[in-house]
Amino acid sequence: MKRSTKAALLSGLVCPGLGHLVLKKYRRGSALIIVALVAVSVIVIDAFQRALTVVDRINSGEIPLDTSAINAAIADSTGGGDSLRVSIAVIVFIGCWLFGIIDSYRIGSVAEPTESTAD
Numbered sequence: 001m002k003r004s005t006k007a008a009l010l011s012g013l014v015c016p017g018l019g020h021l022v023l024k025k026y027r028r029g030s031a032l033i034i035v036a037l038v039a040v041s042v043i044v045i046d047a048f049q050r051a052l053t054v055v056d057r058i059n060s061g062e063i064p065l066d067t068s069a070i071n072a073a074i075a076d077s078t079g080g081g082d083s084l085r086v087s088i089a090v091i092v093f094i095g096c097w098l099f100g101i102i103d104s105y106r107i108g109s110v111a112e113p114t115e116s117t118a119d
Contacts, residue, residue: 002108003023003108003111003112004105006022007019007023007105007107007108008101008102011032011097011100011104012097016036016097016100016101017032018033019100019104019108020103020107021033022104023111025107032099032100035092035096036093036097036100038089039090039096040089042089043086043090046085046086050077050078053077054077057073058073
């Protein structure tokens with residue numbers, strides 16, 4: 001398998017920036033990994049905080065143990081001021097992911113020796 005394909009697959013399927021590390025572009029790969037992890041942590045922390053809020057409301061008796069009531073509480077908790085922050089984090093993560101795939105493939109293609117078809 002070509003290094004460019006391998007790098008693009010690693011960046012696309014495992015972690016953004018991992019393909020750059022395989023291609024020995026350590027700064028760019030590390031930066032992509034760090035930015036992607038920060039974006040994912042913002043998303044996960046927000047989801048965890050919303051889940052804890054719903055659980056606290058269930059424990060206090062404010063929300064009955066009924067699936068439709070719990071679904072309604074979850075739907076109500078998705079709006080708010082933090083949704084912009086989470087939306088930006090999602091866009092940043094998708095951007096890192098796409099940039100990691102495209103850039104690692106480009107770098108790998110440039111670094112590969114050209115195959116001549118002449119005999």
